[in-house]
Amino acid sequence: MNLDLFTPDDLTPANVRLAPQAVVLRGFALPDEGRLLRELAQVWEQAPPRHMVTPGGYRMSAALTNCGTLGWTTDERGYRYTRHDPLTGQPWPALPASFMALAQRAAQAAGFPDFQPDACLINRYLPGARMSLHQDKNERDFRFPIASVSLGIPAIFLFGGMKRSDAVQRVALQHGDVAVWGGADRLRYHGVAPLKDATHPSLGAVRVNLTFRRAG
């Protein structure tokens, strides 16, 4: 029996193209895991993840914080980017060098050179947490792409169309996967299905998503 038939040399999982200008780069962040997690811990010390409230009065199940010049927040008054953390009154922590370099390399690999993010939204999900279908449209200029890094336990990402009622593709996002989308796909509806119970060796029962944007 030729065992080679069943043991391909290349065990790298395939990248996925979700749409003409939206890709998932499998494992792209894995070489940076150590540095990313150390810098994430420092950001969380200065700006802890917290549950925000939507303008509709719902408490978000993902706890969030930010780093970078601008940070995304929501409260009863609406969604917006601010220079200061409303919890501490301090400027958001700076974008760590490892975050910036990874976001730029991923954007480049996905066909978006010259990406200069000024905001990184950090979502922390525990099992059961989710994010309902929405568009990212609080940024000034939709010509810039968005890059997102998944860490920790897996999630099912919901990738829809330009209308909330359009069909959605379901894609599993694993620790180290990086998604990049822009151009015609920048305003697609998307979300995250409720997380299943799981444990990740470095993060425990937690999923973290870093979303890099050019907001201002």
Ligand code: MD3
């Ligand atoms: C959008 N975060 O913070 S980003 C958000 O996993 C947000 O925490 C999610 O949506 C999270 O606003 C998902 C991943 C993503 C990937 C591909 C996309 C969002 C996308 C393609 C088009 C539009």
Ligand code: FE
């Ligand atoms: Fe989003």
